[in-house]
Amino acid sequence: MMRTDGYLLDNRQAEAGPRFDxxxxxxxxxxxxxLEGLGVGPGWRCWEVGAGGTSVVTWLAKKVGPTGRVLATDIDTSWVEPAARQPVEVRRHDVGVDQPPGEGFDLVHARLVLLHVPERERALHSMVKALRPGGRLLVEDADPALQPLVCPDEHGPAEQLANRIRQGLRTLLAERGANLSYGRRLPRLLREAGLHRVEADAHFPIASPAGATLEAATVRQVRDRLIAARLATQEEVDRHLTNVASGAMDLATAPMISAWGRKR
Ligand SMILES: C[S@@+](CC[C@H](N)C(=O)[O-])C[C@H]1O[C@@H](n2cnc3c(N)ncnc32)[C@H](O)[C@@H]1O
Incomplete structure (x- = not known):
């Protein structure tokens, strides 16, 4: 049995699909x-950790072509399964607990996974171990503590409510062992894991239609738990979703920090 209960945004929920999109x-x-900058191309062997949906795996499959390999792992593979055709293989795997699913990878990539994994240190070492010498690691993780607001311009009641609900989401994540300041640590952790040529940057939209879609999908997925934990009322969640759907709000995400390096 894979453990999925500790993970707040559980893939078994119907709302997981729209959230991956x-x-x-x-x-x-x-x-x-x-990934382009790291040189991924024909024949590369790639491990996509905590794949979630199909978009990254499908893109990698096109890049590596029929002579390459893309291994997509997750504790719950239901949403990535449709991508399982040559050169993609899908496997259930817990990156915090299981041995690496192979070795000699040219590329290992995980996006928005390790901050949720309680054994993230072990997971990172497992990912480094799976690389060939010279192989590339790209780890991308949110850092919600660096920029905690969904509405950095908190100028009215709708924005105040949005930020309160975002605070509730952070409380739920922290209760489940998520590290909400993990992203900023990545360059140091990659260096300490023995990688060289380590670099990092950050990206987050301050206002975009995709940001609003992500906010709505995330809040729909956690609404019952927000209400059960008395972090928001049903009426507040509904009002927030209506505010988001109006298109009149500028909605930011937490910064996603991307860090990359090479194995010696
Ligand atoms: C926020 S989603 C990100 C999905 C995808 N990487 C993306 O960026 O769109 C986190 C994913 O990590 C998976 N996950 C959580 N804990 C995991 C673990 N211990 N081992 C492998 N995957 C895990 C979840 O099932 C989920 O699919």
């Missing part, structure tokens, strides 16, 4: 830019 819309351009 929204994550792709917000973050794929940044992820693909970094």
């Amino acid at each position: 929204a994550l792709a819309a917000v973050f794929d351009p940044t992820t693909f830019r970094h």
Whole structure:
């Protein structure tokens, strides 16, 4: 049995699908830019950790072509399964607990995964271990503590409510062991894990239609738990979703920090 209960944004919920689509819309351009920069191309062997949906895996499959390999792992593979055709293999795997699912990878990538994994240190070492010498690691993680507001311009009641609900989401994440300041640590952690040529940057939209879609998908997915924990009322969640749908709010995400380096 894989443990999925500790993970707040559980893939078994129907709302996970729209949320993966929204994550792709917000973050794929940044992820693909970094992957291009690392040189991913024909014949590469890649491990996509905590794959979630299909967008990154499908993009990697096109890049590596029929001579390459893309191994997509997750504790719950239901949303990535549709991408499982040559050169993509999908496997259930807990990156915090299980041995690496192979070695000699040219690229290992995880986006928005390690901050949720209680054994994130072990997971990172497992990912480094799976690389060939010279192989590239790209780890991308949010740092909600660096920029905690969904509405940095908190100028009215709708924005105040949005920020209160975002605070509730952070409380739920922290209760489940998520590290809400993990992203900023990545360059140091990659260096300490023995990688060289380590660099990092950050990306987050301050206002975008994709950001609004992501906010709505996330709040729909956690609404019952926000209400059960008395972090928001049903009426407040409904009002917030109506405010988001109006298109009149500028909605930011937490910064996503991308850090990359090479194994010696
Ligand atoms: C926020 S989603 C991100 C999905 C995808 N990487 C993306 O950026 O769109 C986190 C994903 O990590 C997976 N996950 C959580 N804990 C995990 C673990 N211990 N091992 C492997 N995957 C895990 C979840 O099931 C989920 O699919």
